[in-house]
Amino acid sequence: METGPYYFVKNLPVHELITHEFINTFVKKGSCYALTYNTNIDEDNTVALLPNGKLILSLDKDTYEETGLQGHPSQYFGRKIMKFIISIDLMDLSFKPDSKKYQRISWSFKEKKPLKFDFLVAWHHTGVEESMMSYFSNYQIQEHQPKIAVRTVADLHCPVLQSSELRGKPEVSCSAGELLDWLGAVFCNAELNNEPNNFISTYCCPQPSTVVAKAYLCTITGFILPEKICLLLEQLCHYFDEPKLAPWVTLSVQGFADSPVSWRENEHGFRKGGEHLYNFVIFNNQDYWLQMAVGANDDCPP
Numbered sequence: 001m002e003t004g005p006y007y008f009v010k011n012l013p014v015h016e017l018i019t020h021e022f023i024n025t026f027v028k029k030g031s032c033y034a035l036t037y038n039t040n041i042d043e044d045n046t047v048a049l050l051p052n053g054k055l056i057l058s059l060d061k062d063t064y065e066e067t068g069l070q071g072h073p074s075q076y077f078g079r080k081i082m083k084f085i086i087s088i089d090l091m092d093l094s095f096k097p098d099s100k101k102y103q104r105i106s107w108s109f110k111e112k113k114p115l116k117f118d119f120l121v122a123w124h125h126t127g128v129e130e131s132m133m134s135y136f137s138n139y140q141i142q143e144h145q146p147k148i149a150v151r152t153v154a155d156l157h158c159p160v161l162q163s164s165e166l167r168g169k170p171e172v173s174c175s176a177g178e179l180l181d182w183l184g185a186v187f188c189n190a191e192l193n194n195e196p197n198n199f200i201s202t203y204c205c206p207q208p209s210t211v212v213a214k215a216y217l218c219t220i221t222g223f224i225l226p227e228k229i230c231l232l233l234e235q236l237c238h239y240f241d242e243p244k245l246a247p248w249v250t251l252s253v254q255g256f257a258d259s260p261v262s263w264r265e266n267e268h269g270f271r272k273g274g275e276h277l278y279n280f281v282i283f284n285n286q287d288y289w290l291q292m293a294v295g296a297n298d299d300c301p302p
Helices: 020-027 061-067 090-095 100-112 176-187 226-241
Strands: 006-013 031-036 046-049 054-060 083-089 116-124 141-144 147-159 209-221 248-254 276-283 288-294
Touching: 020 090, 054 061, 061 083, 061 100, 083 090, 090 100, 147 176, 176 209, 176 248, 176 276, 176 288, 226 248, 226 276
Parallel strands: none
Antiparallel strands: 006 116, 006 141, 031 046, 031 116, 046 054, 054 083, 147 209, 248 276, 276 288
16 A cells, blocks of 8 residues: 655755745645654754644754743753753644744744754645645655565464453453563564573563464554554454454554654653554454553653
């Protein structure tokens, strides 16, 4: 299936994202996404554009003060505040094009403290409209498709699950938490047999388990939009339209570790790993589990 495209724009000024032309062309006519590329959330300035039209900036103290814009301290830096968060509602700005607020923000990003970043950008829309390639033609822009890697895992030890038992039952089924650990091990291609001479991993498949002759693992990597993930989830649900031997399938989605937000507009921090992810388990009776996980520097998912 088509999961792209998305675009890589080099040295794109932030003020380009707040122009009325950009807002009217992309933000108002679909779901527009942007994220700074190759920036570390705990030490660099980072920016994200959300599909609701909110532009979120996570800035270090010096940059924040130089912009002269109003924001609030990051909640993940303790007593010595080193990062600040600025949230700009582009939809609100678009209704007041001549307001002092818009003029101040525009002046800040264009003259007072011009900020440039490499951005990943994507746009979900219906109908034939302006293309991002032509809109950003004055900058270095590349079109990308997500990378798809497929591998078959032979003789895989899989946990036994029952859709009605989230917490599992001793000697009957495994819990949702045990499944999430197991999936992490499978994604890392770790050995699951806990052999005494294995010094890399002592993990073994939770019990009860069953051996599957062939398991299919497909990994899609890139700037993938929620609309595409919904489409993929819908297709996975149709997998069981005809009887299958497989008792369940999963869809795991890993968020960008250095994104300034995780769920909705919740601030995201890195701490040790920057994890924020969710996982769907779809059973052959059309029951499903939804698991959501974050690292220590995050609010609980909704």
